Amino acid sequence: MKLSTNLQRFHNRVTYYLWIGVFFLAIGGIVGTVYYATLQIKYVWRWYRVPQYFVYHEEVDIRAENDGEVKAIALKGAEALIQVKGSEGTQSYRVPTQNIKVHEGDLISAGDSLATYKQWRPGILMQGLGITLQASVSAIFFGILIGLCGGLARVSSNPALKWVSLVYVEIIRGSPLLVQVYIWYFAIGTMINQILARQGLKQISPMGYGVAALAFCAGAYLTEIVRAGIQSIHRGQIEAARSVGMTYAQTMRYIVLPQALRRILPPLAGEFISMIKDSSLLGIIAVRELLKATREVNTTTLQPFELFFTCAVLYLLLTFPLSMIVRYIERRMSTA
DSSP states (O other): OHHHHHHHHHHHHHHHHHHHHHHHHHHHHHHHHHHHHHHHSOOOOOGGGGGGGTEEEEEEEEEOSSOEEEEEEEEETTEEEEEEEETTEEEEEEEESTTBOOOTTOEEOTTOEEEEEEEEEEOHHHHHHHHHHHHHHHHHHHHHHHHHHHHHHHTOSOHHHHHHHHHHHHHHHTSOHHHHHHIIIIIIHHHHHHHHHHTTOOOOOHHHHHHHHHHHHHHHHHHHHHHHHHHTSOHHHHHHHHHTTOOHHHHIIIIIHHHHHHHHHHHHHHHHHHHHHHGGGGGGGTOOOHHHHHHHHHHHHOOHHHHHHHHHHHHHHHHHHHHHHHHHHHHHHHHO
16 A cells, blocks of 8 residues: 555656656747747847846036136045136036046136036836836726725615716726727816916826826726625624624724725736736827837837847736735635
8 A cells, every 4th residue: 555655656746747847848849939930030139239228328418507717626536626707607516527628717608518427327118117117006006096985885885876886897897998098198188288277287297197097997997806805705794793883884994894805915916917017008198108118219229029028028027026926915815
């Protein structure tokens, strides 16, 4: 009996490692196929150009604001203080000691270069990545608030709240997100900005309307997630809370919502992953998120393969850790 059990374990272990080998062979076959395909096309790969779109060394030029004469250049360690005396008084410029282009007594005009220095700056892809994260985090934050209010309205006994929430969910889920972005920017945005302009107030940027479109879209899906989480709590707990004198609001706050929020965390994280990818639609309203930044660079450099492969990897780097977090949460909840 013991020998049979050991043989079964050995067979299972061999089978397990065999299928692991099959997996890596399949991955190797896919990579080899892609590599072979790249050799068959007449394309010059320029991967060495990609890093400059993440971070680059920019030469910053410090220029004079007015006409005048360089009266003094005082060196203080790694910095220098250039004093320019003109008709409007003496102006001081603090510059690095390296690459100073003027001397004492020089006559300069407004716009002349006084000194230059190099500084690391984020590239266009890094800027687009930051805007993508900003839009996604903002949209999911407001989407959670909308979804929480909508979910409570969906389970409310008030018919007005329930029907308004139901209509909102059906309209948003029944229309494409791209159309919603267009409506928010070109219809609602134009109307609101015209009202603000007449009042002399600052207008809302395209980023604001893009986040609003994403938030209202996410809110509709989160409304159903919250509703399902609330209704998954056994009604006996609600009746027990009401029987000890708790109000409906207290029951929701202390009994129902804490348990429901634990159950909706995995789908909530999944919605955040979808939001990161959906933010790529904001490029159509002039928001330079990651995909739009990639398209702009491709327009000037004509490097579609390197840039779009890089863009795909960046989206994967954003979403893959969240996927791992979702799996961890689901695993913890299943053992709780």
